[in-house]
Amino acid sequence: MTNQRKPRGPYRKSAQRREQILQAAYEAVDEYGERASLHDIAARVGVTQPALTYYFPTRDELLIAVLERWDVQGRALAGASGEDQSMIDGMVAGTRHTTDHPGLAKLFVTLSAAATDPESPAHGFFAERYRTLAAEVTRDVEEKQRAGAIRADEPAEHLARAVIAVLNGLQxxxxxxxxxxxxxxAETFTRMLAPPGGTGGAQEPEQPPIGP
Amino acid sequence: MTNQRKPRGPYRKSAQRREQILQAAYEAVDEYGERASLHDIAARVGVTQPALTYYFPTRDELLIAVLERWDVQGRALAGASGEDQSMIDGMVAGTRHTTDHPGLAKLFVTLSAAATDPESPAHGFFAERYRTLAAEVTRDVEEKQRAGAIRADEPAEHLARAVIAVLNGLQxxxxxxxxxxxxxxAETFTRMLAPPGGTGGAQEPEQPPIGP
Structure with missing residues (x-):
């Protein structure tokens, strides 16, 4: 992933080492959440802690890199459902990405909350992340509105931001x-995205109505 | 508020002092967010920091009391829209409760995220808070489903938890x-709560459909 131009020699070795550390940190956070220690991460790779800080000068930088990786995997998972699928698959995949990785999910929420402080080291990452994600999901919603699969009576950006909000809040x-x-x-929510009136490719609810 | 039985003498004085400290902490957090200092809070009331810790032994206990107060006010605000109103008023009031008090809102999100850790001092408060809130909103949704104001084709608890999730996520x-x-x-979201087909007292969308 980090070797797009296939460098050779010392640089390649350095990139491999960085990748090993990042992967070890990812696994440690996946297992222990925010409590994962730099000591444990260095030990997993077989390097000293100073060697680790050569690649990731601060703990925050390493954690942000871990979250970036988790985010990329989450989007790949949601996108794997394909263009022609309903949004349900993507959202359900998103919830599974959370429940299968509680340590990472917890780190994500904690850092994301702390990062609302402009002085937080993760502030830039999260601000950019929400901007990009909102733009991507909005484009997706627009396409599905044109295809008649999602209600077109509400602005695409509102629906997109509501999708992201529901996933974060449920988490x-x-x-x-x-x-x-x-x-x-999440499935209930995706059915609320269907065009009102139930036409245009909307999925019918599978759950029976509940009465008084 | 804390004097329901109107105690007299020393106890009443003690309860008043506790209330003064809590109110000062509320205002300090409202103004400075999580950075509000115990020193500043004590100074606002005119007591020493040790006196303050007599009433609230730890900073966390004081912050949780502040959030409880904020939560009570938020519910009062949402409830003030009345039984016969649509859920829109409650949700919009909820967003205003956030945007009018960024310091308190930020503390809420940060502590709420940190409190997912069972060892966090705020763990019990938030676990109970989400349970109670979900139960309350579910009852509200059930009533509105019976009245035909909210779609009855999805389980009330799912809709209730989605309402809470959207508000937290948007925050x-x-x-x-x-x-x-x-x-x-939030208004877009409340229109998605309307019965599909647009009957049964649902509000019509005010925004024009957006096209390709």
Whole structure:
């Protein structure tokens, strides 16, 4: 991934070492969450802690790199459902990305909240991340509105930001109570994205209406 | 508020002092967010820091009390729209509760994220808070489903948890980018709660459909 131009010699070795450290950090956070120690990460790769800080000068830089990787994987997972699929697959994949990796999900929420402070080292990463994500999801919603698969009576950007908000908010609820069924609630939400009136390729609800 | 039984003498004085400290902490957090200092809070009341810790032994206990107060006010604001109103008023009031008090909103998100850790001092508060809130909003949704104001083709609890998730998630996006129009997106979301087909007292969208 980091060797797009296939460099050789010392640089390649350096890039490989960086990649090893990043992967070890990813696995350590996946396992222990925010408590993953630099000591443990260095030990996994077989380097000293000073060697580790040569590649990632601060703990925050390493954690942000871990989150970037997690984010890329999450988008790949959501995108793997393909252009012609409903948004349901992407959202359910998004919830699975959370529930399968609680350590990473927790780090994401904690850092994301702390990063609203402009002085936080992760501030730039998250500000850019939300901007890019909102733009991407908005384009996706626009396409699906044109195809009649998503309601076109509301602005695409509002729907896109609501999608992102629901996933973030459900993640928070699930972290406080693992019994919260994120995937089922996300499915309810995707059905609310269908055009009102139930035409135009909208999915019919599978759950029976609940009565008084 | 804390004197429901109108105690007299020393206890009443003690309760008043506690209330003064809590109110000062509330105002300090409202103004400076999480950076509000105990020193500043004590100075606002005119007590020493040790006196302050007599009432709130730890900083966390004081911050949780501040958030409880903020939460109570938020619910009062949302509830003030009344039984016979649409959910729009409640949700828009909820977004205003955030945008009018960024310091408190930020503290809420940061502590809420940190409190997913069972060892966090705020863990119990937030776990209970989400449970209670989800139950309350679910009851509200059930009533509105019976009245035909909210779609009854999805489980009330799913809709309720989606409402809470959208508000939390939008708050996070808004804190990263104050240009995000929380109120407008919340309004889009409330229209998605309307029964599909547009009957049964649902509000018609005010915004024109956006085309390709």
């Amino acid at each position: 928070l609820q699930w972290m406080h109570d693992p019994a919260v069924d994120m995937a089922a609630i | 996070l996006q808004w804190m990263h980018d104050p240009a995000v129009d929380m109120a407008a997106i």
